[in-house]
Amino acid sequence: MHRLRFWRGKGIHLSVIFTAVVVLSVTLTAALNTIVGFEAQKDSLSRNTLELNQITANELSVAVDTIFDSMTQSLNSASAHFSISENRVKEAAKWLDFVRGSMSFFNSLALVDESGKITAASPDNGDLVGQVLKSAASKQALTERKPLVSEPYVAVTNRLIVLVSQPIFDGDGTYRGFICGTIYLHGSNVLDKILGKQGPNLNGSYYYVVDKKGNIIYHPEKIRIGDNVASNPAVAEIMAGKGGHMKLVNTKGVPMLSGYAIVPSVQWGIVSQTPAATVTDSVRGIVARMALVSMPFILLLALLVIGVSHRLAFPLRRLAVYASLLNKGETDKVPALRLRHHLIYEANELNRAVIDAFRVMGDRTEALSLEAQTDALTGLHNRRFFDSLLASWDRQQMPYAVVLMDLDRFKSVNDTYGHLKGDEVLRFLAARLIAGKRDGDYACRYGGEEFVLLLPYGDKELAYQLAENIRIALMVEDAPIGKPVTLSLGVASYPEDGASAAEVVHCADLALYQAKEKGRNRSVMYAASIQSNP
Incomplete structure (x- = not known):
């Protein structure tokens, strides 16, 4: 006994x-x-x-x-x-x-x-x-x-x-x-x-x-x-x-x-x-x-x-709430944990073990969350973040504009200067996107040499002007390969050009294709005529 x-x-x-x-x-x-x-x-x-x-x-x-x-x-x-x-x-x-x-x-x-x-x-x-x-x-x-x-x-x-x-x-x-x-x-x-x-x-x-x-x-x-x-x-x-x-x-x-x-x-x-x-x-x-x-x-x-019940159960209940918040990923709502003395022996031991576990879990969760949403090469948001954000905006039916861009003749950069220089060019472009966007806009690496800017509550004209500013700035500055590189950009907006994120991105891609066809190094706003005459 x-x-x-x-x-x-x-x-x-x-x-x-x-x-x-x-x-x-x-x-x-x-x-x-x-x-x-x-x-x-x-x-x-x-x-x-x-x-x-x-x-x-x-x-x-x-x-x-x-x-x-x-x-x-x-x-x-x-x-x-x-x-x-x-x-x-x-x-x-x-x-x-x-x-x-x-x-x-x-x-x-x-x-x-x-x-x-x-x-x-x-x-x-x-x-x-x-x-x-x-x-x-x-x-x-x-x-x-x-x-x-x-x-x-x-x-x-x-x-x-x-x-x-x-x-x-x-x-x-x-x-x-x-x-x-x-x-x-x-x-x-x-x-x-x-x-x-x-x-x-x-x-x-x-x-x-x-x-x-x-x-x-x-x-x-x-x-x-x-x-x-x-x-x-x-x-x-x-x-x-x-x-x-x-x-x-x-x-x-x-x-x-x-x-x-x-x-x-x-x-x-x-x-x-x-x-x-x-x-x-x-x-x-x-x-x-x-x-x-x-x-x-x-x-x-x-x-x-x-x-008596409240006094005895309080520490266990508090730990349960913390565990629930961490399980939901709401780590920002978990207050700073510290070791406290309670009447219950088991609660004290559990509190000490949970504090240690929460610290490790918090660090890992933060690192994994950042890694899951960040492009490792450029430090920009990645494609997963891009898809998740647009899906959220679709649910809210929030207006936005998309600028889809592609480095002109990037394959020749890799072939001529090597992939390491190609990676430096990509990082160089990422830095210029961050410098050129507005506060509240999102810069993402869409894939390969393709990048995208998302402008919440932005219209097509505003997005076009921002695209032109970035393109022109890039033209007059030497890239890591010793000379400037150029961009082709396509602009579309929701809900003007599509009823969903997939449709808007497709329209921006058509506009980007039009910019390539017309000689590259230019920005094109999507219009219905592009759809009928690709």
Whole structure:
């Protein structure tokens, strides 16, 4: 096991960073515990909410079932009263008033004979008695001749109602019609009395009642009464005769935690539900309070970790930046490196090695860069530099002029005086080009005895004048061979003579060829006529 050792003047080993890693691990563990705690609390609260909603639905179903048993018994007693013929005609309306007042279950009561005609009603508005009922619920009651609870429908009074009916038979068993009670679903009714009027709930919970076909017959929002919600998963379970609880998305697209139960006597269902978002918000609030309490400690720990990490990583990061700049060839952006003392032993050793390596690399890079762009004989820029510079100007669409030149009869110089004298002549010309060009212009050796001047932002007339100055100066001065040498020069410009560097250089070459053809020792500006008459 490598033991941590302290070295005077060399810092400490990188293993000390493990302390910061431990602190960071504590922070990550706290975050993970918060996430796990959030999910656990959410699951627990969701289960409790589901169970409470099912308990609520069960309790409400018992209350509704009890009331419907009482309704059935009361209607059965009234049916027995009207099974006596004279009771069906003698003060029948008063008897219905008495029954309705004593039960307070129904919004209205009616006595209907075997043909479906209303013979008495309570309350008697004067327009119901004598009417023949044609609703599906009344026809079902007449046909089946048994106790029934109808689906919601619109009655002759234009009210949405539920009809509860009880058949009437004479003593000899002859069917004589039925007595029925109505529940006005949109008005004050027995369901309001049993279930209460639901006010705003802080957690958004509410309950509602559906019949056996999924029609809403009680809801805190009266406008929803009569809607069919059979597609709701909990209502589908109710229609299948099942109770329970589940997470679901209701017909309005809202995730809910629902408990539901059956009302056995009428096969209705009661759904008690809470928005799932309420549970999430509640748990989020708990977690937020926990985080608020722990935040100062986590922040303090984070600041400590950041400070230590920054202190330890700084020298390595600085060396990495320097290495990246050198790798990109941007040596001019690398500040002067010097040996510095850091806390990290490895950083000190690496810094010392990198400084030495950078010095060698910098020297080599500078030498190679200069060598790659310089003609070894003349010291001018070479063909590679020339091509690279023109390509850059092309990308920038920068105007420029090109002067392409060639020493006249240079082969005879080499043949007569030797190649060493020929090289001296080339260097002599290079020196005159440097002396004759403007600041900012570029002089290049194009190849052999060919040279070129590049004039950024220069036009053809300016380039021609510069070419003439160089040519004339060369004519009157003795070259290293003891007499003057002459030049032929071709001038072209971008974008006037070409849309690319290749085209412009070609035009300058054509102009140079024209100068040779016309007797040498002259400068020629490119024109379209040269292209057509080379």
